Amino acid sequence: MEDGKSTGPKAKWWSRPTPVGATRTASDEPPALAETPLPVDAPAPPPPADAPPALSDVPAARPVTPLHEPDEYSTPPYGGPGPWAPAPPVQRPVPTPAHGTPVPPQYPGTNGAGVPVPPVPAPVPPPHSQQPQPQQPQAGPAQWLQYDPWGAPGQPLTNPGPPSGSGTGRKKGRGGSLLIGGLLLALVAGGIGGGIGAYIERNGGLTRVELPQASRDTGGRAPDSVAGIAASALPSVVTLHVSGSTESGTGTGFVLDSSGHILTNNHVVAPAGQGGRITVTFSGGETARGEVVGKDSGYDLAVVKVSGVSGLKPLPLGNSDNVRVGDPVVAIGAPFDLSNTVTSGIISAKDRPITAGGEKGDGSDISYVDALQTDAPINPGNSGGPLVDAAAHVIGINSAIRAADSSSSEEGGQAGSIGLGFAIPINQGKRVAEELINTGKATHPVIGVTLDMKYAGDGARVGAKGTGGAPAVTPGGPGAKAGIRPGDVITEVGGRRVHSGEELIVKIRAHRPGDRLELKLTRGGKDLSISLTLGSASGT
Numbered sequence: 001m002e003d004g005k006s007t008g009p010k011a012k013w014w015s016r017p018t019p020v021g022a023t024r025t026a027s028d029e030p031p032a033l034a035e036t037p038l039p040v041d042a043p044a045p046p047p048p049a050d051a052p053p054a055l056s057d058v059p060a061a062r063p064v065t066p067l068h069e070p071d072e073y074s075t076p077p078y079g080g081p082g083p084w085a086p087a088p089p090v091q092r093p094v095p096t097p098a099h100g101t102p103v104p105p106q107y108p109g110t111n112g113a114g115v116p117v118p119p120v121p122a123p124v125p126p127p128h129s130q131q132p133q134p135q136q137p138q139a140g141p142a143q144w145l146q147y148d149p150w151g152a153p154g155q156p157l158t159n160p161g162p163p164s165g166s167g168t169g170r171k172k173g174r175g176g177s178l179l180i181g182g183l184l185l186a187l188v189a190g191g192i193g194g195g196i197g198a199y200i201e202r203n204g205g206l207t208r209v210e211l212p213q214a215s216r217d218t219g220g221r222a223p224d225s226v227a228g229i230a231a232s233a234l235p236s237v238v239t240l241h242v243s244g245s246t247e248s249g250t251g252t253g254f255v256l257d258s259s260g261h262i263l264t265n266n267h268v269v270a271p272a273g274q275g276g277r278i279t280v281t282f283s284g285g286e287t288a289r290g291e292v293v294g295k296d297s298g299y300d301l302a303v304v305k306v307s308g309v310s311g312l313k314p315l316p317l318g319n320s321d322n323v324r325v326g327d328p329v330v331a332i333g334a335p336f337d338l339s340n341t342v343t344s345g346i347i348s349a350k351d352r353p354i355t356a357g358g359e360k361g362d363g364s365d366i367s368y369v370d371a372l373q374t375d376a377p378i379n380p381g382n383s384g385g386p387l388v389d390a391a392a393h394v395i396g397i398n399s400a401i402r403a404a405d406s407s408s409s410e411e412g413g414q415a416g417s418i419g420l421g422f423a424i425p426i427n428q429g430k431r432v433a434e435e436l437i438n439t440g441k442a443t444h445p446v447i448g449v450t451l452d453m454k455y456a457g458d459g460a461r462v463g464a465k466g467t468g469g470a471p472a473v474t475p476g477g478p479g480a481k482a483g484i485r486p487g488d489v490i491t492e493v494g495g496r497r498v499h500s501g502e503e504l505i506v507k508i509r510a511h512r513p514g515d516r517l518e519l520k521l522t523r524g525g526k527d528l529s530i531s532l533t534l535g536s537a538s539g540t
Helices: 142-146 168-203 226-236 266-272 426-439 478-482 501-509
Strands: 237-243 248-255 261-264 277-282 287-296 301-306 328-333 341-356 367-374 386-388 394-401 421-425 443-446 489-493 516-523 526-533 535-538
Touching: 226 237, 226 248, 226 328, 226 341, 226 386, 237 261, 237 266, 248 266, 248 328, 261 426, 266 277, 266 287, 266 301, 277 301, 287 426, 301 426, 328 394, 341 394, 341 421, 341 501, 367 394, 367 501, 394 426, 421 426, 443 501, 478 526, 489 501
Parallel strands: none
Antiparallel strands: 237 248, 237 277, 248 261, 261 301, 277 287, 287 301, 328 341, 328 386, 341 367, 367 421, 386 394, 394 421, 443 535, 489 516, 516 526
8 A cells, every 4th residue: 555645735824914095194293382372361561661562462373273172170281370371471671770680579479398488678779879760660570470380379480499407408318218118118029029920820820720630540451442452462563664766655564473574465565676675663663674585466465574673572363264244353554654553443244355456457466365344444554554353363464445436646645444444364364474484485276277357247257268378277287187177157166156257266365275175167057066176376
C-alpha cells in the first residue's frame, strides 16, 4: 500500500477591509479667542477726556456662538471668574508726575495666605511744600486691580504674601514629613498589592476552583480487552520505511523470532528493488537497517532481517483455521505513517478469494489470497501488519482493502478504509515465511493445467492449449495423472464451490504442495469426481 498524507484545502483568513471613500469631518478646533466676544461683568468708568479711545470701544468682530453653555455656578473654566471672564480693559500709560507716581490705596481684603491686610495710607507731601499738586489721572478702573483669575473674589491682583513671623516654615516642615510618609506608605501598599495580585493570578483567584476527577488508575487492563491486546502486541510491531531509485513507501511488519526476522508484504518492500534502502523502526523508537531475506509476489509476502538488535520480542502466531466469523480482532500498523496505530473490529467473513496487484501488466505481480475479511479499519500503511485475536496471537497479515470506488485520491494515493479489509491467513503466512527464511524462495501448489481465464461461465474451464502452444494439461503432472482433460470445467475443490479461474487458483494456493484434494468437474454435461495430489512449483 502506498503511503500518503491527506492535504485539505487551506483555511482562508480574512482581514477587515479599510473603509473606502471616508471623508474627514470639519475641524473641531474652536475659533480664536480674539474672535469670541466675552461678556463684561461691570462697565468701566469713562476714560479721561484727553485719552485716546480704548480698544474696547472698537467694534467687536463677527459674533460667534461659544462652544459651551454658560455655567450658572461660575465654575472655571466655563464660568467666571476664570479664562472665560472678561478681559481687562487696556489703557495707555499716563505721564509720570514730578514727585513720583502715587500708589493707590490697596483694597481691603486678605493676602494669598488668608491673613487680613490693612490698607496702606497714601504718602503725604512735605509740609513746607506749598506748590499745588496736579491732579493725578485715574489709574484705571477698579475692576483691573481686583481681577485675579486664580484667587478668591474681592482680592487684589497681586498678593504681598504672608506677613513675616507667621510661622509658615513650621507648617512647611510638617507638610514635607507628611508627604514623605505618604510616599513610603504608598510604596509598601503597592508592594503588598503586587504580591497579592501575583498570587491570585498564579492560583486562579482568592477562592481556588477544583473540579472533581477520578484518581489515577495504576492497574492494568484485562488481557483480552483491546487495551490489553495492544499492550501485549505493540512491542513486536515495526514500521518499515522503504526507498528506491524511483519510488518509496511505508508499511508495517512484526517480529517472528529473536534472530531479527520480520514478516511483511511483498508490495511493501518492492520499491527498494535491488539497491534500495529499508529502515525498520521499532515501537520504542529505535531504528535499524533491514535486508530482504526472501519474497514472493504470488503470496504477497516477504521476510526482512535486522542485525545487531537485542531484546526483540517475537509475536506469537495463532491458528487461522480456528477463526470464526464474529470473533473480535485488533489490527496494528502505521496508516499514513502514523506508527503504533491500533484499530479493532471483528472477523466479517472467511475464505474470501481476492487478487491484488497486476500493475506490471504481465500478471507476474498478481497475488492470490484466500483471505480473512475484517471490518477493523485498515488504511495505506497498514500493509504487512498483524491482525491479532483476543489472545494477542497473529491470525492474519493485513494486505488489502476495498475502497468505495476505484478512483485515486487527489495525491494519487489509495482511498481510505470503508470497513472492507483483507488479511492473509497466518497458516499460509507461516509456511511461506519458513520457506523464505530457509531457502529464500517459496513453493506454490499446482495441479498441472492451464486455465482459460476468459471463460465467462460458472466454474474454471481447462484451456485447449497452454502457453506457447504447449499442452493445456501438463504431461505427467497431477492433473494428467487424475484424468483431467482439456475443456473440463472444475466446479468444486475440497467440497467448496468454485465460480472462476481466479477462485480456483486461490483455493489451491491455500494448501501445501503434497496435499491431496477432491475435485468435481463437468465433462460433456456429466459430473465427475476425481482425487489428486498437489504438485510443487517455485515461486517468484
